Amino acid sequence: MSGNNIPYRRFKEKIFKGLCRLMTFSAILILGVLLYHIVSEGWERLSSDFFNNLPSRRPSQAGIKPALWGTIWLMGLTALFAIPLAVASALYLEEYAKKNKLNYWIDINIANLAGVPSIVYGMLGLLFFVRVLALGNSLLAGALTLTLLILPVIITSAREAIRAVPRGLRQASLALGASQWQTIWFHVLPASLPGILTGVILSLSRAIGETAPLIMVGAAMYIANVPEGPMDSYSALPMQIYDWSSRPQVEFHELAAAAIMALLGILLFMNGIAVWIRQHYQVKGK
Amino acid sequence: MNSHIIEKNKAGNSPDVRKDIKIKTVDLKVFYGEHQALFDISLNIPSKQVTALIGPSGCGKSTFLRTLNRMNDLIDSVRVEGSVLIDNQDIYTSEIDVVSLRKNVGMVFQKSNPFPKTIYENIAFGPRIHGEKNKSSLDHIVERSLNQAGLWNEVKDRLNSSALALSGGQQQRLCIARAIAVDPQILLMDEPASALDPKSTTRIEDLIGELRKDYAIVIVTHNMQQAARVSDVTAFFYEGQMVECDDTEHIFTNPKEERTEDYITGRFG
Numbered sequence: 001m002s003g004n005n006i007p008y009r010r011f012k013e014k015i016f017k018g019l020c021r022l023m024t025f026s027a028i029l030i031l032g033v034l035l036y037h038i039v040s041e042g043w044e045r046l047s048s049d050f051f052n053n054l055p056s057r058r059p060s061q062a063g064i065k066p067a068l069w070g071t072i073w074l075m076g077l078t079a080l081f082a083i084p085l086a087v088a089s090a091l092y093l094e095e096y097a098k099k100n101k102l103n104y105w106i107d108i109n110i111a112n113l114a115g116v117p118s119i120v121y122g123m124l125g126l127l128f129f130v131r132v133l134a135l136g137n138s139l140l141a142g143a144l145t146l147t148l149l150i151l152p153v154i155i156t157s158a159r160e161a162i163r164a165v166p167r168g169l170r171q172a173s174l175a176l177g178a179s180q181w182q183t184i185w186f187h188v189l190p191a192s193l194p195g196i197l198t199g200v201i202l203s204l205s206r207a208i209g210e211t212a213p214l215i216m217v218g219a220a221m222y223i224a225n226v227p228e229g230p231m232d233s234y235s236a237l238p239m240q241i242y243d244w245s246s247r248p249q250v251e252f253h254e255l256a257a258a259a260i261m262a263l264l265g266i267l268l269f270m271n272g273i274a275v276w277i278r279q280h281y282q283v284k285g286k
Numbered sequence: 287m288n289s290h291i292i293e294k295n296k297a298g299n300s301p302d303v304r305k306d307i308k309i310k311t312v313d314l315k316v317f318y319g320e321h322q323a324l325f326d327i328s329l330n331i332p333s334k335q336v337t338a339l340i341g342p343s344g345c346g347k348s349t350f351l352r353t354l355n356r357m358n359d360l361i362d363s364v365r366v367e368g369s370v371l372i373d374n375q376d377i378y379t380s381e382i383d384v385v386s387l388r389k390n391v392g393m394v395f396q397k398s399n400p401f402p403k404t405i406y407e408n409i410a411f412g413p414r415i416h417g418e419k420n421k422s423s424l425d426h427i428v429e430r431s432l433n434q435a436g437l438w439n440e441v442k443d444r445l446n447s448s449a450l451a452l453s454g455g456q457q458q459r460l461c462i463a464r465a466i467a468v469d470p471q472i473l474l475m476d477e478p479a480s481a482l483d484p485k486s487t488t489r490i491e492d493l494i495g496e497l498r499k500d501y502a503i504v505i506v507t508h509n510m511q512q513a514a515r516v517s518d519v520t521a522f523f524y525e526g527q528m529v530e531c532d533d534t535e536h537i538f539t540n541p542k543e544e545r546t547e548d549y550i551t552g553r554f555g
Contacts, residue, residue, distance in 0.1 A: 098362055168399030172461070175357060176412040176468055177389035186411065187401060 038264075042257030050258055054224055055240065059251030062244075064259050069226045070139070070219070070234035071266070075204055077143030077230060078150070083200055086151055087189075090158035090196075095184055114152035121149045122216025130217050137218035140230040145217050146210065150203040157203070161195025162188060194281035201274040205267050211238040237263045308333035308472060308502040309354060314368035316349055316358065323349045325526045326368070331519075333471070333502040336494060338513035338534065341523035342549070347506045350523065351474050354504065355391040356384050372472070389416055392465035392501075396477040398457035400449035400464075405432075405441050408449045408460055412468035427467050435463035436493055455486025462493065466501070473497060475505040479512065491516050510550055514538050522546045 053063025089110075097103040125145030135141040165188050173183040220235045221243045227234045237259055244256035309331035316324040324346045331337045339347040352358045353370055356377065369376045377387055389412075401408050409428045418424055428445070432438040437459045441452070449460055458478060465473060475494070479487040494503060494516045507513050513520055514534060521531035522543075530543045541547045548554055 166399070168395060168397055169401065171357065171360075171393075171395060172399045172401065172464075173411075174360070175355060175388055175393040175395075176415070176464065177385045177387075178411075178415050179385055182415050186415075191402065 035264075038257045038260050041254050042259075042261050045254050045258035046261065050255075051262070055222055055235075055243075059249065059255055062252075062255055064237065064240055064262060066223045066226050067235045067237045067240035067259070068262060070223075070236045071208060071238075071263075073139050073227050073230075073234060074143050074146060074236055075208060077139060078146045078207055079200065079204060081143060081147040082150055082154055082203070085147070086154035086158055086200070087196060089151075089155045090162055091184060091188075093155075094159050094162040095180065095188065110152050110155055114156060117212075118149055118210050119212040119216065121145055122213030124148065125213060125217040135231075137220070137233045138231045139227055139234045141217050142214055142219055142234065142236075143230070145213050146207045149210065149213060150207050153203045153206070154199050157199025158192070158196045161192040161199065164195065165191045194278050197277050198274045201270050201277075205270050208266060208270075209238055209263065211236075211242050214239060237266075306333045307331070308372065309504075310371040310374075311350075311353075312369045312371070314350070314353060314366070314370060316346070316353060317365040317367075318361070319363040323526055324353075327528050329521055329528060329531055331502060331504055334498060334500070335518040336498045336503045336505060336516050337519045337521065338517035339504065339506045339521050339523060340508075340510060340513050340549070341529075342554070343508075345523040346526040347523045348476055351476055351504060351506050354472070354474055355388050355393055357393065359384065389468050390470050391472045391474060392468065392470035393474045394458070394461050394465055394476065394478045396480055398454060398461050398481070400452070400457050400460050402448070402450055404446045405449050405452070405460065406445040408464050409467045412464060416468055431463040431467040432460075434466055434497070435459045436489065436496075437463055453486075455482050455489060458482060458486070458490060459493065462490075462497075466497070471501060473501045473503045475503065477506055477508060480508060487512070510538075522549060524549070 049061075050063050051068065052065055053061055054065060055067070056062040093103065093106065093110075097106075122145060125141060125148065129135050129141040129144045130137065133141075135144075169187050169191060170183055173187050174180070178186070214236055218233075219239050220233055221239055223233060223235045225232075241256050241259045241263070244252040244259065247253075307330045309329075311327050311329050314324060314327040314329075315322065327350060329350075339350060341347050349358065353366060354372075354377075358364045358366065366378060370378060372387075372391070375382070401411065403411075406428055409431050410424045413424060413427050418427070429438060429442075432441060437456060440456060441460075449457065452460060458481075462473075462478070478494075479490045482490065491512065494505065497503060498518075505513075505517065517534045519531065520534040520537040522529045522537065522541075522545075524545055530537065530541060530546045532542070537546065538550060541550065
């Protein structure tokens with residue numbers, strides 16, 4: 001239209017851009033303040049003793065060994081259960097399932113399950129795994145509960161990764177006389193693997209910080225030994241953090257901050273793996 | 287309104303001199319859900335010749351092509367009636383194994399679709415899934431197929447580099463090499479050169495001329511000059527019907543149907 005409102009439009013453009021930038025920086029700023037707070041509080045407590053000691057009533061001797069190993073066990077078992085289940089479900093829904101009412105219903109419910117609060121999964125785990133299957137307060141019950149929690153999210157992200165595989169790739173394979181299984185195994189899965197793994201790791205990162213469902217299925221606040229098998233009782237880092245930060249003494253708050261740093265360290269490490277996988281495969285694909 | 291055409295089709299369209307019929311369709315109908323895409327197509331496709339399918343977009347020529355290796359099976363709502371006989375055997379009966387059918391009927395797509403793997407792996411995949419494990423036989427198949435596709439000299443020094451690094455025309459010839467690596471008898475090509483530059487197109491057309499010695503080739507094309515250049519037989523499709531099928535020379539010089547003439551002279555389509 002007329003040219004004389006162009007300066008005004010430029011002005012609006014600048015304002016909008018500035019606002020977006022401000023929002024972005026404020027998010028990072030808040031994260032930075034949080035991190036600074038935690039690091040300055042917990043830094044002194046980080047030592048090899050902290051990682052190798054059992055929790056204790058005396059802050060100077062308290063450590064996170066059982067909780068740290070509990071978390072590692074939980075993640076390992078959860079990944080073990082969740083990955084095959086999620087990949088198989090995603091493959092079924094994307095590659096085999098026909099478009100009918102049943103599958104539409106499954107679709108909607110998986111999306112809904114992703115939005116269910118984690119404490120509800122905790123109650124389900126308590127009822128089904130702890131009581132009905134009589135797994136008790138074991139790592140297995142905790143891991144199965146976390147599996148349920150992250151399964152819908154992994155399925156959804158795996159489906160997206162599978163759907164992103166070009167149709168031409170499948171057609172090329174099928175037209176050569178490959179069976180659907182061969183097409184999936186040799187072409188669809190390798191092509192979607194980076195996406196699937198990224199989803200898995202990000203979901204595990206979510207599970208690692210969950211406290212509510214673990215409280216429900218009986219993870220211990222205090223435990224004096226490192227778990228040695230899936231039927232052992234366990235604690236986990238978020239439980240330990242929750243316990244310490246709810247005590248009145250300042251020393252325990254410092255311990256909680258140090259434990260948070262350990263948890264963040266694991267998270268960063270896992271996200272780093274996700275980034276590495278994505279880049280590694282992208283380079284290889286080209 | 288098109289009933290006279292159907293009558294003609296039923297009366298038989300094939301040039302009677304052709305001896306070696308590779309594919310024969312009888313009253314072939316294809317439905318996508320409620321929509322009928324093909325009407326009573328009866329067509330004979332000769333072996334060791336090139337058959338071109340021409341017609342305006344949406345006329346059903348690609349659908350027809352895809353019934354010949356049952357790629358239409360991949361679409362949920364598709365329904366096929368009538369019969370498709372390859373070497374006198376109906377490929378839509380339950381005894382037919384789709385896997386061995388597709389081994390026998392290769393396909394090259396409009397958009398080149400190499401696997402995101404090495405050049406060698408692209409060719410070796412087909413023979414391997416059909417049971418060839420011997421490394422030196424695979425090497426031999428790879429070299430022979432690439433040679434047949436006229437690509438060997440360009441890629442022999444980089445068989446282990448990614449197929450995606452090849453140019454568009456090379457990728458399409460790689461796809462042809464991949465299709466013939468499983469030793470099919472029939473080669474279906476769905477507008478194989480429509481996304482390529484003129485020079486690459488010429489190479490593909492030359493290649494088709496070479497391959498017709500060994501395979502029955504069915505090619506869908508939008509390019510009438512291309513149909514005239516590469517094919518021995520041409521079938522003209524219009525609105526899901528096959529209007530006319532004859533020697534390419536006849537179709538382009540002396541078509542029987544007015545509609546065919548209108549199309550090839552560019553009056554519509």
